[in-house]
Amino acid sequence: MHPLPTPADLSTAHSLPAATEKAVAQHRETVADVLAGRDPRLLAIVGPCSVHDPEAALEYADLLAPAARRLADDLVVVFRAYLEKPRTVAGWTGLLTSPRLDGKSDLATGLRVGRSFLTEAAATGLPLAYEFVDPALSAYVADTVTWGAIGARTVASQPHRHLASWLPMPIGMKNCVSGRLDTAVAAIQAAAHQHTLPAVSPDGRLTMLHSTGNPDTHLVLRGGPTPNYDRASVAQARAALAAAGLPERIVVDASHGNSGKDHNRQPAVVADVAAQISDGDPALVGVMIESYLADGRQDIAADIARRDLSVTDACLGWSRTEPLLESLALAARRRRARP
Numbered sequence: 406m407h408p409l410p411t412p413a414d415l416s417t418a419h420s421l422p423a424a425t426e427k428a429v430a431q432h433r434e435t436v437a438d439v440l441a442g443r444d445p446r447l448l449a450i451v452g453p454c455s456v457h458d459p460e461a462a463l464e465y466a467d468l469l470a471p472a473a474r475r476l477a478d479d480l481v482v483v484f485r486a487y488l489e490k491p492r493t494v495a496g497w498t499g500l501l502t503s504p505r506l507d508g509k510s511d512l513a514t515g516l517r518v519g520r521s522f523l524t525e526a527a528a529t530g531l532p533l534a535y536e537f538v539d540p541a542l543s544a545y546v547a548d549t550v551t552w553g554a555i556g557a558r559t560v561a562s563q564p565h566r567h568l569a570s571w572l573p574m575p576i577g578m579k580n581c582v583s584g585r586l587d588t589a590v591a592a593i594q595a596a597a598h599q600h601t602l603p604a605v606s607p608d609g610r611l612t613m614l615h616s617t618g619n620p621d622t623h624l625v626l627r628g629g630p631t632p633n634y635d636r637a638s639v640a641q642a643r644a645a646l647a648a649a650g651l652p653e654r655i656v657v658d659a660s661h662g663n664s665g666k667d668h669n670r671q672p673a674v675v676a677d678v679a680a681q682i683s684d685g686d687p688a689l690v691g692v693m694i695e696s697y698l699a700d701g702r703q704d705i706a707a708d709i710a711r712r713d714l715s716v717t718d719a720c721l722g723w724s725r726t727e728p729l730l731e732s733l734a735l736a737a738r739r740r741r742a743r744p
């Protein structure tokens with residue numbers, strides 16, 4: 406047994422400045438406004454599949470932030486700052502748990518390095534996206550996060566649904582790896598309810614929480630064995646949400662099952678979704694792109710990895726990402742201009 410620092414220890418050592426805390430609260434409201442249709446812009450959740458080199462990921466954020474400001478009339482750009490990775494079977498589980506990429510777990514270091522990264526990333530002014538993989542670790546990171554995801558491998562899990570009912574930010578529920586939508590639809594319903602759940606308190610004690618239910622959950626279409634970003638799939642997803650009495654709001658993930666994990670296919674997915682948005686589909690509230698400094702991916706070899714290349718799923722390089730953001734901004738503008 407190795408005792409870990411408490412969430413309070415780490416949020417004291419790596420605190421969010423008051424101005425950043427305020428900005429996170431504002432970003433959460435903005436995203437909720439986009440989801441509710443009160444803000445006509447489009448969410449663009451963009452960034453690496455995983456952060457393995459914090460300095461390099463901050464360099465990426467330094468490219469993304471000016472583009473986000475330039476396109477802010479049409480897009481709400483959110484930076485994927487993912488520090489935990491769910492694995493289909495086994496593999497590197499992310500910076501938070503295994504910060505040295507050496508196959509060994511070192512949560513004490515990972516929590517410190519990860520928290521430090523998140524506070525710096527939040528200070529760039531970009532809203533942060535984060536997948537909550539281990540509910541026990543959420544207390545260390547949640548205050549920095551604007552948009553959360555419950556992933557395709559955990560969306561059926563009751564602890565994750567209950568966590569989502571308590572987290573104070575909009576949460577995207579991904580369809581299952583199998584492509585099924587009903588589990589994500591049930592997750593959205595479950596997270597809207599009040600629950601009692603065990604959680605780690607700031608002082609590190611296991612505590613019972615009473616959640617009020619999260620009104621800002623929504624569906625993320627990430628494909629399965631076949632893609633589900635096309636018009637027919639989006640219509641089917643809208644119908645499933647409507648049949649469950651849920652608001653029709655959908656984020657499309659251009660990566661994962663929608664690109665067959667081939668980053669070169671992400672531009673075609675984005676082009677298709679941009680056309681649907683230009684044609685006025687109001688349910689399409691956002692798009693996710695896996696993007697990093699360089700194009701492609703690498704295996705971690707002998708604990709060494711290129712800093713600018715993804716060590717998990719292949720990403721689109723920055724130079725191929727910026728034009729996609731432009732095209733999404735244009736689509737949002739066209740939708741807004743429709744009578």
Ligand SMILES: O=C[C@H](O)[C@H](O)COP(=O)(O)O
Nearest residue numbers: 490491492493494496717718
């Ligand atoms: O997003 C990244 C991966 O798709 C996810 O972590 C699963 O990866 P795996 O199937 O290689 O384990």
Ligand SMILES: C=C(OP(=O)(O)O)C(=O)O
Nearest residue numbers: 454556557558579627661
């Ligand atoms: C693991 C991810 O996605 P999914 O849950 O859709 O596989 C991810 O977005 O990093």
